[in-house]
Amino acid sequence: MRPPRSLFAKVLALLACAAFVVQPVAAQSILRDAETEELLNDMAAPLVEASELEPGNVELVLINDGSINAFVAGGQAIYVHAGLINAADTANEVQGVLAHELGHITAGHVIRFNERTKAANGITILSLLLGVGAALAGAGDAAMGAIMAGQQAALGSFLSYNRDQEASTDLAGARYLSGAGISGRGMISFFEKLRNYEIRRGYSQADEAAYMRTHPLSGDRVQTLRNLLMEDPAWKAPDDPALQERFLRAKAKLYGYLAEPRRTLTYFPPSDTSIPARYARAYAYHKEARVDLALAETDALLAAEPDNPFFLELKGQVLLESGRPLEALDPLRRATELTRAHPLIAGIFGHALIATEDKSNYPEAERVLRAAVARDRYNPFAWYQLGVVYAERGDIPRARLASAEQLVMNRRYPEALQNAQAAEASLPYGSPDWIRAQDVALEARAELERLRDRR
Known part of the structure; x- marks a missing residue:
């Protein structure tokens, strides 16, 4: 019988898929959207203040991944999966997740994660050396036992530490919610969502030995947090209605952008004339090249809110990507003005100016794009467009x-x-x-x- 192949490595892979844990970002793509980024920053701002971190040093990043997850990875950056936004029903639930992740940052868990990984690997290397020694002495069974015992010891040490981290981070998140005067109802309801998801998938951590769990039991976490948060004065604080409306719009927008159009149109049928529904359908129609229907939805949105820069941005995007850059200039110019040249919106406007192929628009495109990259250097699309302008003028x-x-x-x-x-x-x-x-x-x-x- 062959020994299990790197049990410890398998558990590290499992941790990379679990909710609210540290994992690398390299294999995943980042989604950039001015409206969604502004929303995430506004949701996190009071929590960052309560955590006593410097607001300008905490970055919120949206990841194009359908799983329900959020994590920290180096520095003071919180990565939020698109699947988590889709699974949440309220902005308050997302704030509960952000509060938890801030706890990982303030506790320095990313650094300690690496330290514990090295320590656990040290245990497995030691057991491997002992096993090799036993094998050379002719004791094959003893060698196998030493190696497997070392893996189990490393695994148990690592997972125990991870469970302690998660439990302490839950409590830190509860403190930040309290300090910000934000109800913990969202944190509780989201943990309950995770528990129900596990049940639907037929998976129960209760079936595992305690030392094999990566996280505390969801039910235990909910009960501990409920007892703590229900005593907090902020427990009955009402949700911010403006923040919730912005969340519903961003969620629908994200769904329309990522989902197959038929799914979007099923979930948001034409009979639904709410702003979030129109937002989602505009993207669905645009993806199917049904330009007239996409523009009808954007026009309906602008009829409700003529000076909404994100609705103007959407209309300009539909026109530009449908081969009508001249018509896209007015809404994109207005959106750029209303957002004081937000880098992402200004980048699209600069692209539209170039796409007209009218050389008289290039000086304005250069000004707009230079301003965009000056405010946000991490914008490869704007840099590419700026390179086009420079090349055109020699x-x-x-x-x-x-x-x-x-x-x-x-x-x-x-x-x-x-x-x-x-x-x-x-x-x-x-x-x-x-x-x-x-x-x-x-x-x-x-x-x-x-x-x-x-x-």
């Missing part, structure tokens, strides 16, 4: 710098390094762009060296 060094910026964000490090070095060689010595070309080249080179060291 400014090849800055076109190559813009390409380097885009390429390094897309992890195409060899090409980023090549473009950054070419830009640096041709840009005015000591200029801001020359310095930036050096920075991008250093970043690309460092990443290439890091990747080589891993091999």
